[in-house]
Amino acid sequence: MAYERTLQSMTWADAGHMAPELILIAMMALLIIVDLVLPRRIDRSIIGWLSLASLIGSFVSVVWHIQDQADQSQESIALGLLNDNYRIDDFGAMFKLLLLTAAALIALWSLGSMKRGTRGQLDHQGEYYYLLLPATAGAMLMTSTGDLITLYTGLELLSISTYVLVGLRTKRDVALQAASSEEKVSAKPAEAAFKYVVTGGISSAFILFGMSYLYGLTGSTHVGEIGSMLTQTVDSFRGLIYMAFFFMIAGFGIKIAAAPFHAWAPDVYEGAPTPVSAFLAVISKAAAAAALFRLFYNLVFPESLSNGNTIGHDLFRAVLAVAACAMLVGTLSALRQHNMKRLLALSGVANAGYLIVPIGLSFYGAHSNNAAELFFYAAAYLFMNIGAFAVLSIVAGARDSESDDSVQLRTFEGLYHRAPWTASAMIIFVLSLAGLPISGGFFGKLFIMMGAASTHAYWLVAIMAGSSVISYYVYFGIVRQMFMRSSGDVSVHVPAASGTVVWLCAAATLVLGVYPNGLLHWFEHVFSVVNDLLVLRR
Amino acid sequence: MLASYLTMAAILFCIGLYGAFVKRNAVVVLLSIELMLNAVNLNLVAFSKYGMIPSLTGQVFALFTIAVAAAEAAVGVAVLIALFRARGTVKADEFDELRR
Numbered sequence: 001m002a003y004e005r006t007l008q009s010m011t012w013a014d015a016g017h018m019a020p021e022l023i024l025i026a027m028m029a030l031l032i033i034v035d036l037v038l039p040r041r042i043d044r045s046i047i048g049w050l051s052l053a054s055l056i057g058s059f060v061s062v063v064w065h066i067q068d069q070a071d072q073s074q075e076s077i078a079l080g081l082l083n084d085n086y087r088i089d090d091f092g093a094m095f096k097l098l099l100l101t102a103a104a105l106i107a108l109w110s111l112g113s114m115k116r117g118t119r120g121q122l123d124h125q126g127e128y129y130y131l132l133l134p135a136t137a138g139a140m141l142m143t144s145t146g147d148l149i150t151l152y153t154g155l156e157l158l159s160i161s162t163y164v165l166v167g168l169r170t171k172r173d174v175a176l177q178a179a180s181s182e183e184k185v186s187a188k189p190a191e192a193a194f195k196y197v198v199t200g201g202i203s204s205a206f207i208l209f210g211m212s213y214l215y216g217l218t219g220s221t222h223v224g225e226i227g228s229m230l231t232q233t234v235d236s237f238r239g240l241i242y243m244a245f246f247f248m249i250a251g252f253g254i255k256i257a258a259a260p261f262h263a264w265a266p267d268v269y270e271g272a273p274t275p276v277s278a279f280l281a282v283i284s285k286a287a288a289a290a291a292l293f294r295l296f297y298n299l300v301f302p303e304s305l306s307n308g309n310t311i312g313h314d315l316f317r318a319v320l321a322v323a324a325c326a327m328l329v330g331t332l333s334a335l336r337q338h339n340m341k342r343l344l345a346l347s348g349v350a351n352a353g354y355l356i357v358p359i360g361l362s363f364y365g366a367h368s369n370n371a372a373e374l375f376f377y378a379a380a381y382l383f384m385n386i387g388a389f390a391v392l393s394i395v396a397g398a399r400d401s402e403s404d405d406s407v408q409l410r411t412f413e414g415l416y417h418r419a420p421w422t423a424s425a426m427i428i429f430v431l432s433l434a435g436l437p438i439s440g441g442f443f444g445k446l447f448i449m450m451g452a453a454s455t456h457a458y459w460l461v462a463i464m465a466g467s468s469v470i471s472y473y474v475y476f477g478i479v480r481q482m483f484m485r486s487s488g489d490v491s492v493h494v495p496a497a498s499g500t501v502v503w504l505c506a507a508a509t510l511v512l513g514v515y516p517n518g519l520l521h522w523f524e525h526v527f528s529v530v531n532d533l534l535v536l537r538r
Numbered sequence: 539m540l541a542s543y544l545t546m547a548a549i550l551f552c553i554g555l556y557g558a559f560v561k562r563n564a565v566v567v568l569l570s571i572e573l574m575l576n577a578v579n580l581n582l583v584a585f586s587k588y589g590m591i592p593s594l595t596g597q598v599f600a601l602f603t604i605a606v607a608a609a610e611a612a613v614g615v616a617v618l619i620a621l622f623r624a625r626g627t628v629k630a631d632e633f634d635e636l637r638r
Contacts, residue, residue, distance in 0.1 A: 149599050156606045163613045167620060177605055187624030191633045197614040200565055204610070205574035208603060209551055212581035212596075219591025221599060233590065267636040291577050 014081045017065070017088045020058040020096060022134045026053035029132050035126035043116045044125035051129045052107040055136065059100040064272070065078040066093050066526060066528060068244075074527045080535075084222060085147040089532040092144025094375055095290045095521055099143070102282045102382045103136040105501050109386070110275045112497025113393045120393065121171045122273065123293075124302065125209070128168055135161035139287035143294075145361040146535040148221040149212045152289055155207070155255070158287060159200045162280060164274040167193030192271025199264040201252055207251030213244035214299070215448045224535040231303050234311060243316050245300070249322065257345075258322050258352040259329035266337075269345035277341060278389035286378045293374055294523045296359055298535050319360035319410045320460055326353030327467040334474045340392050340407040344385070347433055350467060351381050357448050361455050371533060372523050373447045380440030380512050384432035385503030390498055394419075398492040412478055414487035419492035423482045425506040430507045434475040440512030447520075543584035550577035553589045564621075564628045568614045 015022060031047050036045075078275055079088040099394070107129065114120045114128070122128050134157055141154025169189045215221050218229035235242060253261035269277040298321070303310025330350030334522075337343040355377055358370040395415060416423040432441030445468065452460045503532045512519060527533075550573055557570030579600045586596025622628055 119541065149595075149602055152599075153602065153606065156610065160609055160613055161604075163610075163617065167617050187621055187633075188635055190617060190621040190624055191635055193617045194564065194614075194633060195636075197610070197617055198558065198571065201571035201610060202574070204553070205554070205571060208575065208578040209581070210545075211579050212585065212599075215582065215596055215599065216585030218595050219585075219589055221595050244571045258567075271636050341592065431620070508555075 008514040010081070017079055017081060018086070019061045020065070020100075021137045021140050022387060023058045023061060024053055024133045024140075024141055027051065028056075028133040028137075028323040031126070031130035031133070038208050044129065045111055045115065047126045048107060048111045048114075049241065051133055053519040054102060054133060055100055055104040055107060056247050058136075059097065059104065062076060062093050062100065065147075066090065067316055070526070080146055084224070084535070085145075085150045086141075087144045087146040087535055089144065090139075090526045090528075091290075091294065091371060091532040094527065095143040095286065096140045097376070098181075098281055098286055098378055098382060099139045100373070102286070102386060103132060103279070105504065106275050106279050106282075107132055107161065109390050109498050109501040111388070111395075112495035112499070112501070113275065113390075113397065114273075115495060115497075119170070119172055119287070119397060119496070120273070121481075123169045123174050125492075128165065128273075131161045131165050132279070135165065136283065138332065138492070139283050143289065145294070148215065148223065148226075151295070152204075152208065152211065154162055155291070156204065157187075158284060159204065159255075161196050161278070162284065163193055163200060165276045166268060167278065168273055168276070188271040189273070191267045195264055195271075196268045199268075203254035204253045206247045206254070210244045210247030210251065213240050213247075217241065217244070222294065222535070227298045227302050227535075230299060235301055238311060240288070240318045241311055242314070243309075245473045246318065249315075249318055252292045253322055254287050256285050256292070256352045256356060256357060258326035259347055259349055260322075260325055261378055262326065262329070262346075262349040262352075265349060266345040270339065270341045270349075273391040274341070274389055277345070278386050279387050281344070281389070282382050285352055285355060286382065289359065289374060289378065291355070292501075293359050293371065294533060294535070296534050297529075318359050319356060320457065323353045323356045323360055324460060324463045326350065327463055328353075329472045331474065333468040334471070337410045337474075338410060340411065342535050343406070343409070344388055346394065347471070348385065348473070350471060351385070351433075353467075354445060354448055354462040354464065355477045357452060357460065357523045361451055361457065365515060369524065371453050371527055372520055373444075375523050375527075376440075376447055376512075376516065376520055377444035380444035380509065381510070383443055383508040384429045384439070387425065387509065388429040388433065390505065391422055391429065394492060394494050394498055396501070397495075409481055410485075412428065412481040415482040415492070417486050419494065422492060422494060422502065425502045426482065427479065428506045428509050430475045430478055432513070434472050436472075438510065440516070442513060444512075445515040447516075540584060540588040543588070547577045547580040547584070549575075550580065562630050564595060564618055564630045564633070566616065567630055568611065571614075572607060575603060579603055615637060 031050060035047055114122055138154045138157030145151040145154060146386060167189050214226055217233050217240060218226045220226055250261060258267040300312045300315050304310050327350050330346050334343055334346035337346055358374040361370055392407055393409055396405060428439060432439035435441045435445040449461050449464050554570045554573030558567050561567050561570060567582040582596040586592060
């Protein structure tokens with residue numbers, strides 16, 4: 001198949017369509033200069049507010065774009081920019097809304113928990129705020145990629161920014177380090193960052209190795225072309241195709257932190273500043289899941305349509321196996337965990353399993369709303385997880401001797417008597433994480449289970465239900481600590497910004513639990529598989 | 539011709555993976571990751587010349603990989619220096635503060 005590629009330059013119209021990402025990148029460049037010229041004595045919170053403003057600006061421009069598309073035509077047509085390397089479509093746009101919401105919540109929460117003079121203040125406050133922007137932009141690139149090179153670039157933009165974010169030390173760490181003359185002092189953030197760099201590097205190498213075989217077999221890096229070429233070459237190169245996809249599943253598995261590729265997650269989440277842990281838990285996972293979803297339905301799905309025992313079915317099964325493994329391993333290892341940050345990391349592993357179930361369920365006749373299931377669960381997961389991490393940092397802030405990463409389960413004891421409102425918010429997040437009613441998590445899990453049941457993957461439904469039941473034990477351990485114990489000595493101070501984030505997340509979790517159809521119908525209204533997900537060369 | 543390049547790349551990738559998991563010196567671990575990424579580059583360039591459908595895209599992809607890998611290595615070494623300052627060692631198996 002001979003095809004020609006002409007070099008397409010970027011026009012102003014293209015720049016307009018890419019406005020959400022460009023706003024973030026431009027603001028990052030601007031904030032670096034602002035950080036440089038501002039005198040040292042000025043509080044770096046101003047940079048935090050500016051980056052929050054740019055995240056909100058980017059959010060508005062995505063919404064404006066969706067509206068604009070809806071006004072112009074009945075059927076929204078996806079745009080392919082830069083020779084179709086970059087897709088502006090509703091699948092990407094909806095996930096961008098999620099990612100930007102999460103990033104904005106995290107930025108707002110950091111403004112509270114990392115305020116000047118508080119325990120959580122970072123040594124490099126300015127850097128923290130402006131590195132959030134390229135990390136978010138990288139995640140957004142991943143959701144709307146039409147080409148393997150673009151996907152890889154977005155992935156690395158996200159990863160490299162987060163490597164640095166994980167390694168940021170608080171002022172307290174620095175002071176401790178200066179005070180102690182011993183050789184070994186706490187180096188948790190640096191150690192976490194190093195572990196993350198190594199696992200992240202291995203995961204990129206895996207993804208790239210898989211991609212290189214796909215390129216070799218099809219002569220193209222364009223997702224749509226690979227999809228159509230694979231159906232032709234599939235018979236002669238079965239082994240290589242299996243290998244390519246297994247490498248990519250393993251690489252993305254590391255990024256999503258799905259078991260058996262999750263070993264780095266507890267360590268990194270524990271060592272990183274808490275908002276960064278939440279960032280990794282929500283944004284990295286959601287972006288990688290969205291990218292994997294689009295890849296699978298462009299590359300594997302066309303092939304799985306042909307009759308017989310096809311590679312596509314095996315690959316979908318492999319994803320489901322990873323999902324099942326992640327759910328079981330995540331919940332079972334959370335049972336023995338007493339460190340709260342590690343516990344949330346392991347619950348994130350289990351949730352990653354739920355998140356990738358819709359990717360592994362192929363479209364079968366009646367069942368075609370995988371994307372909606374993935375989107376809804378990602379939304380519910382976003383709010384409950386950021387909320388839980390924010391409560392954790394508030395609780396840790398009550399004790400001066402403790403840093404966020406050493407918060408144990410028993411630090412929560414008697415929280416209800418010390419801070420009833422924060423404890424009630426935590427109840428909502430715990431209910432949602434456990435998947436009990438009147439919470440977003442319940443409907444998220446329910447939709448995914450119903451999806452699995454309608455494709456007759458009953459073994460998977462059983463595993464999902466089983467791991468949910470086991471997880472009740474884990475989460476009710478937290479509730480028990482908060483209500484049944486009374487140790488009312490340490491009062492809890494809730495910074496205004498952190499409190500706002502906790503309540504926004506709690507409200508959103510409740511709204512998703514009471515009225516799930518709102519979000520679901522909106523997604524199904526704007527999203528169509530043919531227009532928004534499949535990247536076909538026109 | 540293609541087969542020998544691919545074998546070479548696969549061997550390089552495996553050596554890199556082995557090194558990243560087994561080596562105790564953190565600098566060598568970072569080096570091993572670079573080895574894995576270079577295996578990918580070899581694959582891409584070989585495919586762009588001798589692949590099913592030869593095209594320039596592979597070489598462009600390789601350029602992207604090289605540039606990004608350089609950025610990644612820079613961050614990795616910076617993190618390692620920060621870690622070395624705090625712990626006074628580059629032995630990967632002594633970075634065990636987080637599991638306790």
